Amino acid sequence: MAVAGIDEAGRGPVIGPLIVSGVSFEAEKLSELVRMGVKDSKKLSNKRREELFHEIVRVCTDYLVIKVEPWEIDRVIGRGLKLNKFEARLFSEIINNLKPKQVIIDLVDVNERRFRREVEKYLVYVPENILMEHKADEKYPIVSAASVIAKVIREREMDKIRREYGDIGSGYPSDPKTIEFLRRWYSERGEFPPIVRRSWKTLKRIRGLELGGGFSLFGRDLQQDRS
Incomplete structure (x- = not known):
């Protein structure tokens, strides 16, 4: 019996892509993940994530990665679709393919029933069982494996961006380096680079600061709506 885990990386940053990944193993081989020491990607070093990535893709039954560029996220938000609903569609695509x-899904919505309805709405293939839990990447090795894949791909994409644009920080709105990079870029050019999510309110705050506004640039970006 094939068991899959689904997770994402890069939901909240103002810079770089959103990565959604799914990985499947035969149930009798799930113990391999424990043997490898797979756990939530946030608790692993970059080096260890890379090592585990290669081990996971070598022994898994199948895996799939979806990369969503900043302009694609902006287009979705511009059409009035909430980020949670968009992610539900991406998760459905993973299930339909694997x-x-x-x-087992790492739940991104505070409302499990609502998110489940959105995922099931787009399913062509319906699994026998769909489990959705908050912090599933900490509880289930199969979801931890998906989180490792997503995080590694996201970091590789960010490394490409850094090679082209220099020190951009982590890409998160709470990172002073990221904010300084964006503020300086906008101040010098009057626009933002194509690596940013223009629908994020962080950019509106930076524009306001350059125009003489006095509000804070830091904290959780309000565009990360969980409804």
Whole structure:
């Protein structure tokens, strides 16, 4: 029986892509993940994530990665679609392609029933069991494996951006380096680079600061709506 885990990386940053990944294993091989020491990607070093990435993709039954560029996120937000609903569609696409008997999802919505309805709405292939939990990447090795894949791909994409644009920080709105990079870029050019999510309110705050506004640039970006 194939069991899949689904997770994402890069939901909140103002810079770089959103990565959604799914990975499947035969149930009798799930113990391999424990043996490898797979756990939530946030608790692993970059080096260890890279090592585990290669091990996971070598022994898994199948895996799939979806990369969503900043301009694609902006287009979705511009059409009035909430980020949670968009992610539900992406998770459905992972399920439709991997076709697992059971799937475990790291829940991004505070409302499990609402998110489940959105995922199931777009399913062509319906697993026998769909489990959705908050912090599933900490509880289930199969979801931890998906989180490792997503995080590694996201970091590789960010490394490409850094090679072209220099020190951009982590890409998160709470990172002073990221804010300084964006503020300086906008101040010198009057626009933002194509690596940013223009629908994020962080950019509106930076524009306001350059025009003489006095509000804070830091904290959780309000565009990360969980409704």
